[in-house]
Amino acid sequence: MNDKDMSSVTTSAQLVATSTGIPLSTVKRVLLEGKRLLEDGSKFKSPKKTRCRENIIIIDDFDKAVIRRTIHNFHITDKEVPTMKRIHEKLKREINYPGSIWSLRKEVSLLGFKWKRTEDNRKILMEKHEIRYLRIHFLIKISEYRIQGRPVVYTDETYIDTTHTSSKSYSDGSTSGLKKPISKGNRLIIVHAGGEDGFIPNALLMFKANQKSGDYHDNMNAANYTKWLQTQLIPNLKPNSVVVVDNASYHNSLENPAPNSNSRKQDMIDWLKYRNIDHSTSMLKPQLYQLILQNKQRFIEYKIDTLLREHGHSVIRLPPYHPDFNPIENIWAMIKGYVAKKNVSMNMDTIMRLAKEKVDTITVQEWKNVCDHAIKEEKKFHGHDAVLDDITERFIINTNDTSEESENEDESDKENDENAMSGAEELL
Known part of the structure; x- marks a missing residue:
């Protein structure tokens, strides 16, 4: 040619x-x-995705927080625009990330990041506004509560499998070597709460999980969680406490939810009337429902918020994938590490005993240390979001670009890396 x-x-x-x-x-x-x-002389075939998918990479919330922090640091500390290749290389070095660039791209998307196209047709990886809003809202509220001197209590749920061991385990002398079973065995669910003064007294709940589902969250539903609040947490809280929860579904059961499009017309009218929203009884259902859609966000209320408020307490929800704001995550790590080190029998009685042993030995000072670390992380993000605002101001985003993700994932990765702004000079 x-x-x-x-x-x-x-x-x-x-x-x-x-x-x-x-x-x-x-x-x-x-x-x-x-x-x-x-x-x-061959026939032309339509291109297909023939790439072999790798095994699913499972990483914990702490590593997800590292991914988020790494992306932010490219913008804030390194003064560079991140590409997937650069992020992947850095995570390989820092946390030995086990997946490919493709799996990392999926994880980054789930964490709420998207490629934003600028008016010169280049791209910049930025966090979604809704994720940033939830983080900013949390940081403002938790700061206000601390200034008011209110006790902050962190709650969470975790699990330990009966086969949870470390490579170097404690031996009682009855066995010369331990072989970890292929099956994960039974699962222990642990629910607890604590803060700078240590664990909340009498708030520990431990029970054997139902094995029908592989997700331990399925074993703690709204009814069970509410019972724990009523019988074990609330009676032992200090007055005017602030209870920090994550975004598990059973934390977000709605109190008096808004009618949906299939609700009775009278229910729609009653909902609007109770909330003093202007309407007319002569309106048709689609008109009434449109009013509900326009206003329901203002009136969202969760059952546990109502329950705790009735007892003089407040609830605040963590932003998604920010375990560094939740000190109890570090407490869980201590408990799991202790169980893994000493778990020889690999049965439910053993891990319950070991978990309780460690809970009883965790000191107030250890709790204070992890709470101080969480506060330090909060302060870091207070400054981060201001810088992220400044970065978006310096780049003109193409507001007509709605195709932030390519349908062809392989090509999107390549295009994002090729077209992303590169070089420290872009952020100077």
Whole structure:
């Protein structure tokens, strides 16, 4: 093919890319593949995703927090725009991240990051506004509560499998070597709460999980959680406490939920009337429901919030994937490490005994240390969000770009890395 022909093909490829929104590199690759197939006398086939999916990579919430912090640090500390390749390389070094760039890209998306296209058609990886809003809201509220001198209590649930051991385990002399079973065995669910003064007295709940589901969250439903609040937590809280919870579904059961589109007309009218929202009884159901949609966000109320408020306490919810704001996560790590080190029998009685042993030995000072660490992390993010605002102000985002993610994941990764702004000078 001579230079003139190649120029023609390149122009055609650019036209196709511009008209369809398909990345130019994809169009060129298809053209070259078609040329090769014609020369070989083969039939041209539509491109398909034939990549073999790797095994699912499971990482804990602490590593997810490291991923978020790494992306932020590219912007804030390193003064560079992150690409997936750079993020992947850094996480490999810092936490020995086990997955590929593809699996990391999925994780980054789940954490609430998206590629934002600028007006010069380059891309920048930024956190979704709703995630940032939840974090900012939490930081403002928790700071206000601390200034007021209110006791802050962190609650959470975790689990330990009966086969939970470490590579170097304690031995009672009855066995020369331990082989970890393939099955995870039974599962112990632990619910507790604590703060700077240590664990809340009499708030420990431990029970054997129902094994029908692989998710320990399924074993703590709204009814069980409410019973724990009423019988073990609330009676032992200091007056005017602030209870910190995560976003588990049973923490978010609604009190008097808004009617849906299939509700009775009278129920819609009653809901609007109780909340003093202007309406008319002559309105049709679609009109009434539209009013509900416009106003229901203002009147969302959760059952546990109502319950705790009736006893003089407040509830605040952690932003998603921010375990560094929740000191009890570090307490769980201490308990699990203790159980893993001494778990020889690998049965339910043993792990319950070991877990209780460790709970009883965790000191007030240890709790204070992890709470101080959480406060330090909060202060870091207070400054981070202001800088992130400044970064978005310096780059003009293309408000007409709605296709932030390519349907072709492989190509999207390549295009995001190729078209992302690169070099420290971009953020200076």
